[in-house]
Amino acid sequence: MHKKYPLLREDPVRNYFQHHKYSTTLQFVVLCELKIELSPKPGPKRYPDQLFFLQWLREAKGVTKIIKLTVDDRREPHRDEDIEQVVGGWDDSDPKKPGTNTAASFDVEILDWRKADLCPVTIKRAAPNVRELHLHWSGSNSVLFGWSDASCLASLPRLRKIHVHYTIVSCRGFPSY
Incomplete structure (x- = not known):
C-alpha cells in the first residue's frame, strides 16, 4: 500500500528551502507521489505534484545534473x-x-522512473545521456519490442545497463510491485 502524504502548499515549501544552497550536480533525487497546492501565478505550465520539485531545482536552484x-x-x-x-x-x-527544447535537459546518469511501460522515445528525449536505466514492465510484448528497437534504447550512446522490473497491474489499474 502506498503511503499517503498530506497536501503541501507551495509558499511554505519555497520558504523552507529558500536558504538551502545546492550544487549544480546532485548525487540523487528521489521523489515520492505527493500533491502541492500551487500559488496562482501566470506563466508557463507548472505541476502540482512531484514534478514541481524538478522544475524548481532547475529554475530556482540551477541544478543541471542528477546522477x-x-x-x-x-x-x-x-x-x-x-x-x-x-x-x-x-x-x-x-x-x-x-x-x-526550451530548457537544458537535466543530465541524468541513472534513471528509475517508476511508470509502467515508459515510452522509449520519452526516455531518449528526457535522458539522452543515461547510462543505467530501470524499466518497469507490465508484461506487454509490444513494449519489449519497442524498447529493443534499434532506433530506441539501443541508440543511446552511453547506456550500459538496463534493469527490467516486472510490474503486475492490479484489478484497480494501479501497478503493484
Missing part, C-alpha cells in the same frame, strides 16, 4: 510529454514549433 533520479509515478502516471518537458526541457505545446 540518479527516482520518481514514483505509479498511481497517477504523468503523460510522456510532461516527463519530456520537465526532465528533458522539451516543449510540444506550440503547434508552430513542435519539439522545441
Whole structure:
C-alpha cells in the first residue's frame, strides 16, 4: 500500500528551502507521489505534484545534473510529454514549433522512473545521456519490442545497463510491485 502524504502548499515549501544552497550536480533525487497546492501565478505550465520539485531545482536552484533520479509515478502516471518537458526541457505545446527544447535537459546518469511501460522515445528525449536505466514492465510484448528497437534504447550512446522490473497491474489499474 502506498503511503499517503498530506497536501503541501507551495509558499511554505519555497520558504523552507529558500536558504538551502545546492550544487549544480546532485548525487540523487528521489521523489515520492505527493500533491502541492500551487500559488496562482501566470506563466508557463507548472505541476502540482512531484514534478514541481524538478522544475524548481532547475529554475530556482540551477541544478543541471542528477546522477540518479527516482520518481514514483505509479498511481497517477504523468503523460510522456510532461516527463519530456520537465526532465528533458522539451516543449510540444506550440503547434508552430513542435519539439522545441526550451530548457537544458537535466543530465541524468541513472534513471528509475517508476511508470509502467515508459515510452522509449520519452526516455531518449528526457535522458539522452543515461547510462543505467530501470524499466518497469507490465508484461506487454509490444513494449519489449519497442524498447529493443534499434532506433530506441539501443541508440543511446552511453547506456550500459538496463534493469527490467516486472510490474503486475492490479484489478484497480494501479501497478503493484
